[in-house]
Amino acid sequence: MIWRWLPRLASALGLALALCGAAHRAARGAGLFDEPEQLEPLKLDRPAAQGWRAIAGAIKPLAGIAYPGEQVAIQFSVRNEGAAPIETVPVLEVVRVAGRFVRFEPDPDALGGVREISALAPAGEPVRLDFPLLALGPKNDAALSWQTDPDHPFAEPGPYALILELPRRGRQIIATFARVHPPAADGAAGAGGGAGSALVYPLDLQGPLARQLDLAKRLGFRWVRANGMPNWAAASQPNLASPFDWSRLDAWIEEFRSRGLRLISSLAGSPRQAVTPANWQAGNYVHDPQHDERFGDFVEEAVARYCGADGRGPLQIIDFWHEPWEGGGAAGWKSDAPRYRALYAIVSDRARKGSRRITVGGTSSMTNTYDKFLSLRDGEAAWGPRLGVLTDRGVPPYACFGPRAGRKLIATSMELAARGGSADTLVAAATHLTAAGQRKVCPVNADGFFWENGPAGPLCAPAAVAAGAFLHFTAGLDFERIVVHDRLPWLYQWGGGQRVLFILAGDRHRLTPNAVAPFDQIRADGTIRIETMDGRLQAWDQYGAPYAAEGGQFRLPCSAAAVYLEAPGVPAPMVAQTAADGRIEGVTPVEFFADDFTVPLPRLKAIEVEVHNVLTHQIHGTVTVVPPSSIGLQETMVAVSLGAGATRTLSLPVTWAKPHPANAYPFTFRFTGAAGRAERAEELHVHTIARGTPTLDGGLTDWAASIPVLLRTEEAPLNLAEAAWRPWETRKDVARGMAELSLMWDETHLYLAVRERARDWKPKPRLSTRRDDDYFGADDLAHTYVKDLWDALPYAGHCVQIGLRYLPFRARLAPAGVVPARMVADDDTDTEYALWGTPDGGAELWRSAAPELGFFNFLPRCMPEGYSGVPKGAQAVVKRQGDDTIYEAAIPLADLPDLQPAPGKVIHIAFALPGSGLELGAGRSRPRSNSLTLRPTWGCRLSNDIRWGFIRD
Numbered sequence: 001m002i003w004r005w006l007p008r009l010a011s012a013l014g015l016a017l018a019l020c021g022a023a024h025r026a027a028r029g030a031g032l033f034d035e036p037e038q039l040e041p042l043k044l045d046r047p048a049a050q051g052w053r054a055i056a057g058a059i060k061p062l063a064g065i066a067y068p069g070e071q072v073a074i075q076f077s078v079r080n081e082g083a084a085p086i087e088t089v090p091v092l093e094v095v096r097v098a099g100r101f102v103r104f105e106p107d108p109d110a111l112g113g114v115r116e117i118s119a120l121a122p123a124g125e126p127v128r129l130d131f132p133l134l135a136l137g138p139k140n141d142a143a144l145s146w147q148t149d150p151d152h153p154f155a156e157p158g159p160y161a162l163i164l165e166l167p168r169r170g171r172q173i174i175a176t177f178a179r180v181h182p183p184a185a186d187g188a189a190g191a192g193g194g195a196g197s198a199l200v201y202p203l204d205l206q207g208p209l210a211r212q213l214d215l216a217k218r219l220g221f222r223w224v225r226a227n228g229m230p231n232w233a234a235a236s237q238p239n240l241a242s243p244f245d246w247s248r249l250d251a252w253i254e255e256f257r258s259r260g261l262r263l264i265s266s267l268a269g270s271p272r273q274a275v276t277p278a279n280w281q282a283g284n285y286v287h288d289p290q291h292d293e294r295f296g297d298f299v300e301e302a303v304a305r306y307c308g309a310d311g312r313g314p315l316q317i318i319d320f321w322h323e324p325w326e327g328g329g330a331a332g333w334k335s336d337a338p339r340y341r342a343l344y345a346i347v348s349d350r351a352r353k354g355s356r357r358i359t360v361g362g363t364s365s366m367t368n369t370y371d372k373f374l375s376l377r378d379g380e381a382a383w384g385p386r387l388g389v390l391t392d393r394g395v396p397p398y399a400c401f402g403p404r405a406g407r408k409l410i411a412t413s414m415e416l417a418a419r420g421g422s423a424d425t426l427v428a429a430a431t432h433l434t435a436a437g438q439r440k441v442c443p444v445n446a447d448g449f450f451w452e453n454g455p456a457g458p459l460c461a462p463a464a465v466a467a468g469a470f471l472h473f474t475a476g477l478d479f480e481r482i483v484v485h486d487r488l489p490w491l492y493q494w495g496g497g498q499r500v501l502f503i504l505a506g507d508r509h510r511l512t513p514n515a516v517a518p519f520d521q522i523r524a525d526g527t528i529r530i531e532t533m534d535g536r537l538q539a540w541d542q543y544g545a546p547y548a549a550e551g552g553q554f555r556l557p558c559s560a561a562a563v564y565l566e567a568p569g570v571p572a573p574m575v576a577q578t579a580a581d582g583r584i585e586g587v588t589p590v591e592f593f594a595d596d597f598t599v600p601l602p603r604l605k606a607i608e609v610e611v612h613n614v615l616t617h618q619i620h621g622t623v624t625v626v627p628p629s630s631i632g633l634q635e636t637m638v639a640v641s642l643g644a645g646a647t648r649t650l651s652l653p654v655t656w657a658k659p660h661p662a663n664a665y666p667f668t669f670r671f672t673g674a675a676g677r678a679e680r681a682e683e684l685h686v687h688t689i690a691r692g693t694p695t696l697d698g699g700l701t702d703w704a705a706s707i708p709v710l711l712r713t714e715e716a717p718l719n720l721a722e723a724a725w726r727p728w729e730t731r732k733d734v735a736r737g738m739a740e741l742s743l744m745w746d747e748t749h750l751y752l753a754v755r756e757r758a759r760d761w762k763p764k765p766r767l768s769t770r771r772d773d774d775y776f777g778a779d780d781l782a783h784t785y786v787k788d789l790w791d792a793l794p795y796a797g798h799c800v801q802i803g804l805r806y807l808p809f810r811a812r813l814a815p816a817g818v819v820p821a822r823m824v825a826d827d828d829t830d831t832e833y834a835l836w837g838t839p840d841g842g843a844e845l846w847r848s849a850a851p852e853l854g855f856f857n858f859l860p861r862c863m864p865e866g867y868s869g870v871p872k873g874a875q876a877v878v879k880r881q882g883d884d885t886i887y888e889a890a891i892p893l894a895d896l897p898d899l900q901p902a903p904g905k906v907i908h909i910a911f912a913l914p915g916s917g918l919e920l921g922a923g924r925s926r927p928r929s930n931s932l933t934l935r936p937t938w939g940c941r942l943s944n945d946i947r948w949g950f951i952r953d
Helices: 015-020 186-193 209-219 247-257 277-282 289-306 337-354 366-374 379-386 402-409 423-435 462-474 572-580
Strands: 052-060 073-080 086-088 091-106 114-122 127-130 134-136 141-147 158-165 171-179 200-202 223-225 262-266 315-319 389-392 412-418 438-443 450-452 458-460 479-482 490-494 501-505 526-531 538-541 553-558 563-566 583-585 590-594 606-613 619-626 631-633 637-642 647-657 665-673 676-684 688-691 709-712 736-745 749-758 800-805 831-837 843-849 875-881 884-892 906-913 947-950
Touching (some): 052 171, 073 158, 073 171, 114 423, 200 209, 209 247, 366 379, 366 389, 423 462, 501 553, 526 572, 590 676, 843 884
Antiparallel strands (some): 052 073, 501 563, 590 606, 619 665, 709 736, 800 831
16 A cells, blocks of 8 residues: 555554654654765765764754854764874864755655655855864863854855864764745735645654744744644543543643644544453554544534634644554554444534534545545535545555545545655655645655754754745745646746746656656756746745856756746746746657557558657657567658657558567667657557457467467566567466466457466455455454455455556546646546456456446445446356466456447556556556556556557457
8 A cells, every 4th residue: 555654553542642652653864874875975974983973962043944144053072982082173164065866765664665865965165164173082072163153154045064074084964054034924924824835744743842843833834733632532531521631732732822833633542441452452442432422522622622713723624543544554543434434423523513613634545535435325425525625645646636536525635644855855745746736735754854963953954944945935825737738847836816936847756766657758857948037037946045047047957856936027927938948958858658559460550659859949850760570660760850848659661570479579769869869668569359259267278369468577588589489388487477468359248368477376255245244343343353354355465457448538536637637646447357266266256446436445344335346247267277377257248338349449458466566568658657547546556558459350
């Protein structure tokens, strides 16, 4: 799951736990100086690597976050860790820095399973200051200090590094500080800077509350996310019927009230005595139903107390339970959907009794909202009005469909656990996810905002400075649109009235490093030249420092870094056009898109490839196509001329073609021109659905008319030199990671055959006969999962998934709106089936998606009401042959009434084998990552963009 990275808590209940740490792991900090690649840009040594250590003792202002004109003062010490004395004249270096991407590193606890490693790199000329002679005996310390002064004010906005150098003994980082723009005043901020501010600060319930809120306030945050506080346990008495004790929560809330901060929270945290011993032992920390009324009392009184009838209290938005996944979500949730609905109804109804001004959010994430609420027959009508805001957590753009669903339910949406560990990715998340429709965006935690080097406490990192700049520039503004949809740069418009801001970037792939996103072939890391509009256009870097113009132009980064643009008094369309028409340099100019062949190779008339210009100006050049040895082309070089954002389909006539038994035809596509070079290698296949009626017996003998498509991993490399390439017979050493897919049709059925190499294959129970009550206990555990819920799901374990796209459009979601459709999750599959072998030697064919069916995941007690997933008249066979599994199915066309196969008809097919990790379209140019292509809706599948053609023979 996308969101399964979130920590699961042994307990989040009770005041002591809620206040001192059960709700979040200890912060690791930014990790700015852990790796050799992080030390190299500033030529730093590790602490004590050369016998000494620099330690930050105190810093003012807090965390070194300084407004214009404020003095920065740092006290630090130098300790001699060695056995010999140190006598030297130290040099203090102060240099403006910026974040620099290093790499992604696997991390199961991080969002998306990877952690971003970034470093500090010089972004200006250093200032070097000599200190008096330093003489230190072994194991002794010396106290030193430094502060800004009129000669060295370091006034330019951005982060700075303070480095101590001992000649011939290396260099160490002491501290960082930053110049930031002051937050907009409440009266001047309007909806954007106040109640509508898009960026939310992630509170760490383990950390000191006052200091964190001071940091958030100083950076300009107006909203804070605090999962699990306030909670019932923090106000309860040993006798649950006794009046609530609000004293501790009052003090906690007052910290927000006194700073004018608004609070988003998930109300979870039942008193220990309200949870039965059986549930506590089972890890389900949800109170017993007999206490529901008292829980409702808490919700109503807490909302009345902390939001207020006038809605001016700190508590503004609540949802219920952080990640309530079936079978074990975050914070000890192991209850079923009916129990969640009962509790959510209490939260929704009683909260609104407490204050009509409170906003009650839907269950996080959007997939939970569908399974728990909308799977009911009257789900939209009964629960839609209760969902004021839909909450997502850890949902990247390719899985973001909450805003589109929200428009249908008349609700907004927000993202409360986004990637944001570095300055680049924080601003990318704030802009891209807001553009995707999320009204608010909160980083998953504040680890990337600060680091520590001794008693001085938190020291600001580039991500914190970038957050402050984003809040400063977007204050008072709402997101309006992405200006350009068909090319670079990414250009986000904020505001549409008297003040308009644009945020420019060239690349957004770091938001989803393991996924395929728009412009994935490009990975822009160049520059863009933009006219200054006679000096009226202003530009700032992502830390808030102004860019200087030269010759009436700005030369700005077109990369992962953000740029702020504003031209006061100039109409927004003129500014947008000027920015969008800037000249991009140093960026790969084109991307290629190639489709498979939908006729047998001997009938192939031409090779078609799309060439798309991603730049802002017209380009000229030559496209060279290098075919495999089995295909001859009439011409291999074509001159092209493409306007900004234009796409041209090249059709290269085929002179001869010889089918290869591997059905694999590797091509190379190249572009060369004055704008630059591009190259793409792509393996094409024949994708045909042959006419015929095979016998389903697990033998594959009746499938000779079909042309199988091989899917493989690196364990089974392609060998085109073998004239009779037969990997199933010759590669017995391959234990898994190899499969082939064949399709046929006749007037009544669509037929499917799959051969999968999986030595560890296991059967799965039938979903059609699943007894949902068997997954839950009895008595106190009647709503508690006591059994693995994944065993019969139609996307887990060893099974086949196939999704068909054949209708011209789908209407289960509202339109994507002001962003490119392929940027966010898209409803691109009409009907999906899953097929697997069962323990009794049989097989189950299950319809997982249909044009009239919502986005459900078929969890126990979440089955769409009245739904039967086995197609009437379907046939299925699954048999083992050594290490291979043979799947065969006959899907009645009556179950696909709008498909209507015919020779020459082309449809799109998505296909995956979850047990082997194989997926049709992997490594191809056309598909991109999309969570709604195949189930589950939290997954990362490839979009349904692979073409297949029906043929008669």
